[in-house]
Amino acid sequence: MIENLRFGLSPVARATSRPSSPLSGTRLSTSPFLSPGELHALEGIVSPARSVRRGTDLIGEGERPDQLLIIARGWACRSTTTPRGDRQYPALLVPGDIGNLDSLLLDRLDYDVRTLTDALVTAMPRDRVLALIAEHPGIARTFTWLALVENVTLSKLTLSLGRRSARERLAHLLCELSARLGGEVGDESSFSYPLTQEHLADALGLTPVHVNRVMQRLRAEGVIATGLRTMTVPDMGRLREIGGFDPAYLHLRSPQDA
Amino acid sequence: MIENLRFGLSPVARATSRPSSPLSGTRLSTSPFLSPGELHALEGIVSPARSVRRGTDLIGEGERPDQLLIIARGWACRSTTTPRGDRQYPALLVPGDIGNLDSLLLDRLDYDVRTLTDALVTAMPRDRVLALIAEHPGIARTFTWLALVENVTLSKLTLSLGRRSARERLAHLLCELSARLGGEVGDESSFSYPLTQEHLADALGLTPVHVNRVMQRLRAEGVIATGLRTMTVPDMGRLREIGGFDPAYLHLRSPQDA
DNA sequence: CGGTTCGTTGAGGCCCATCAATCTATGTGG
DNA sequence: CCACATAGATTGATGGGCCTCAACGAACCG
Incomplete structure (x- = not known):
């Protein structure tokens, strides 16, 4: 304690x-x-x-x-x-x-x-x-x-907004949320997800309509599953690959630090 | 002194x-x-x-x-x-x-x-x-x-990358450079500009080819003029309007502060 | 003078925006 | 309990901004 x-x-x-x-x-x-x-x-x-x-x-x-x-x-x-x-x-x-x-x-x-x-x-x-x-x-x-970590996070966001496709952006954001919310157990992840597709669009620099289509495809491929205000990712490795995600920039405390 | x-x-x-x-x-x-x-x-x-x-x-x-x-x-x-x-x-x-x-x-x-x-x-x-x-x-x-000011600048950059057209992004960036380099006298501005169009593209999340076309149009309209490693803007108000630029976020020392 | 870098131009295509309608779920008042 | 309203998700059709590929021109330089 x-x-x-x-x-x-x-x-x-x-x-x-x-x-x-x-x-x-x-x-x-x-x-x-x-x-x-x-x-x-x-x-x-x-x-x-x-x-x-x-x-x-x-x-x-x-x-x-x-x-x-x-x-x-x-x-x-x-x-x-x-x-x-x-x-x-x-x-x-x-x-x-x-x-x-x-x-x-x-x-x-x-x-x-x-x-x-x-x-x-x-x-x-x-x-x-x-x-x-x-x-x-x-x-x-x-x-x-805190300010410096925010700087890095924002810098990586510019990379998503400037250079990644809608699919990659969405995958990358979901990876970041998963890491920040800490719902990962082994390859799987399940975390609170109260966002509207319009919210997502404003975070990703896209339109809600396009967010919808991209999400549907990720769901159809089994990469993500959305439940009651919950997001489940059966294989984080897959999602990370799609989004080009490397959690190092978040500077989260790694498990062995504690 | x-x-x-x-x-x-x-x-x-x-x-x-x-x-x-x-x-x-x-x-x-x-x-x-x-x-x-x-x-x-x-x-x-x-x-x-x-x-x-x-x-x-x-x-x-x-x-x-x-x-x-x-x-x-x-x-x-x-x-x-x-x-x-x-x-x-x-x-x-x-x-x-x-x-x-x-x-x-x-x-x-x-x-x-x-x-x-x-x-x-x-x-x-x-x-x-x-x-x-x-x-x-x-x-x-x-x-x-310094870290906090960088945060704000990066936040505004995400707005450009996520929501502004190529023309607006370019105008906004040039406004920011003008303000940071401090070449503004009245409505006019002239400042050091050693960037390649490929550099600009990497800053704006665009391709060099498209940066070229957008710059040409701004030049043809008389909004900007490029000289020997120098950028000249005859009417900053015009450029600010195109880019939707408000210098407040840079938190530069305003003249009367000194 | 040949090489290299950078700017410019053109043709074609795709990703994502736009516009609009429909469907579903939830909630609310009568 | 139903009629209705509202928010959000979904779907379709169409178009445009920007990318891609490719070639050419111009400036600079050893």
């Missing part, structure tokens, strides 16, 4: 169980730089969870949020829009993710944060986070580390 | 003059969090400049660099590749940019850093940067700030 506090719950537990403390199972808690005491200090400034309906804007572009949002339960996204109104999600946010890391040091928010499902959201006041950063080197490094 | 040390050279000077000290005109030096003393401390750990030919890999994916590279002169890029071999540049690096910020805290590099032109490259040993970060809060914040 002490081990869990130090290193985060196991991936499977992260995806399914209710947090026992405000930050357990959170992206923050997986930092290799955070001591148990520092994690505890951070937990002291987390606000009570707020319940929000799906499709609500938590914060919008141009605002100056004074809090960092944590998606405690449910899914959300960062969303950007062209002047013409076309949407693109630079990031899907799953339970434990921070919605607006930038607000730590940047005044103006450059994207929207919107829930994709009903969700529970907590927050950390920016000023108090900055105060903790000043006192605890591990906390400071943790936030920098 | 003191002002220049504190706030970085003016944009025009950044693009054209030779640095008077190792970090002047650098992305680092534009941090709102860096005191003159801290900048000086950083300058103390910068290695002498190394001269490299265009097209050379400075570091490659999978390596574990112990230095942060600074492009002092010339252009470079971060480059990612699909297993099939298709390339995408998540970032173009212009003089003053850091090539592998991730290496500050991430062991494994997830992309290549390659020069696009002949270049001068300096470096800061990672361990010494970490030591300075531990001592100087402004330096710590500066690196986090």
Whole structure:
């Protein structure tokens, strides 16, 4: 149990169980730089969870949020829009993710944060986070580390959007979600999947219609199976090959690290 | 001159003059969090400049660099590749940019850093940067700030790659380069432009052939004019409208800040 | 002056967008 | 319990933006 506090719950537990403390199972808690005491200090400034309906804007572009949002339960996204109104999600946010890391040091928010499902959201006041950063080197490094990992993830996303076909993009995204949600057991994977095909389209830079056709083909080939808000992948190796996916860029804690 | 040390050279000077000290005109030096003393401390750990030919890999994916590279002169890029071999540049690096910020805290590099032109490259040993970060809060914040600004830039890039047409993408990228290189005077802009159409294609997720056709049209319409390794834009408002460009996301120091 | 790199042009085709309709599941009020 | 509304998935027809393949031109350089 002490081990869990130090290193985060196991991936499977992260995806399914209710947090026992405000930050357990959170992206923050997986930092290799955070001591148990520092994690505890951070937990002291987390606000009570707020319940929000799906499709609500938590914060919008141009605002100056004074809090960092944590998606405690449910899914959300960062969303950007062209002047013409076309949407693109630079990031899907799953339970434990921070919605607006930038607000730590940047005044103006450059994207929207919107829930994709009903969700529970907590927050950390920016000023108090900055105060903790000043006192605890591990906390400071943790936030920098989070930003750097996000950089890499976004860089790999540009590769998908710029160079991969719709089929490859979808496979790659599903591989990433599987790895982040931690539902992999052997070759098989099964993970929470509450997305609409329109959500997927906005994450992949495609139209919902085309997402539909591509998904159907993957289903027909037996590569994926969709159940009740659940995605099952019988052979992750196959999906990885289709998507050209290598999980190294996610910088997840490998099993032997714990 | 003191002002220049504190706030970085003016944009025009950044693009054209030779640095008077190792970090002047650098992305680092534009941090709102860096005191003159801290900048000086950083300058103390910068290695002498190394001269490299265009097209050379400075570091490659999978390596574990112990230095942060600074492009002092010339252009470079971060480059990612699909297993099939298709390339995408998540970032173009212009003089003053850091090539592998991730290496500050991430062991494994997830992309290549390659020069696009002949270049001068300096470096800061990672361990010494970490030591300075531990001592100087402004330096710590500066690196986090750099990572967060990169995040926003990458997020906006996903919008271009996912949702904008080739014409819009090109216009948007040129707007960004113009803003970063700081060649804008009134409505007009003129800035260094050493890119090949193939480089552009890898930055935009297009083929060189199509980049060529789109550029020709912009030239024919008088929106841009290409000279000797120089791009001239007579009416930035026009180009911004085509690309749907709003410079806010770059978080550049606005003129009145200085 | 021959080689190399880069820009340009043309023909043809495919992937994915667009537009529109239908089907299904879920929920809601009477 | 049914009529109806709504959201999301599905299907079909058509078209266009960009890719692919290929060749040629232009600039630069040792």
